[in-house]
Amino acid sequence: MPIVKELQEDERCSRRLADLEVLATHLKKMTSGSSLYDEIDTSLTDQELRVAVMIKNGLTSHQIGDLLCISLHTVKTHRKNIRKKLKIDNTQVNLVSFLKSKIGSDSM
Numbered sequence: 001m002p003i004v005k006e007l008q009e010d011e012r013c014s015r016r017l018a019d020l021e022v023l024a025t026h027l028k029k030m031t032s033g034s035s036l037y038d039e040i041d042t043s044l045t046d047q048e049l050r051v052a053v054m055i056k057n058g059l060t061s062h063q064i065g066d067l068l069c070i071s072l073h074t075v076k077t078h079r080k081n082i083r084k085k086l087k088i089d090n091t092q093v094n095l096v097s098f099l100k101s102k103i104g105s106d107s108m
Helices: 001-009 012-029 035-045 046-056 061-068 072-085 095-105
Strands: none
Touching: 001 012, 001 046, 046 061, 046 072, 046 095, 061 072, 072 095
């Protein structure tokens, strides 16, 4: 959703606002059944949510850093903050597995 919001605010996308609204509506419907997604959506920052989606999709920290134009250290900090906010810090829980099992493959 953060990406859709950015596109809606981008002047270059003004001709596609109706399409973006439809997309946003469908994304909300797809994720409305997941209480964990609602918790994630409200507790994570937009950038943390982007990182979480990329983690869930199996990207490495290096790949995430390259795609978002941020340092590896920043990605690691986001991962740490995501784990903390999802209450899985200081555990042996695999973040990728956790996100996939709790959110599902079509929710994010």
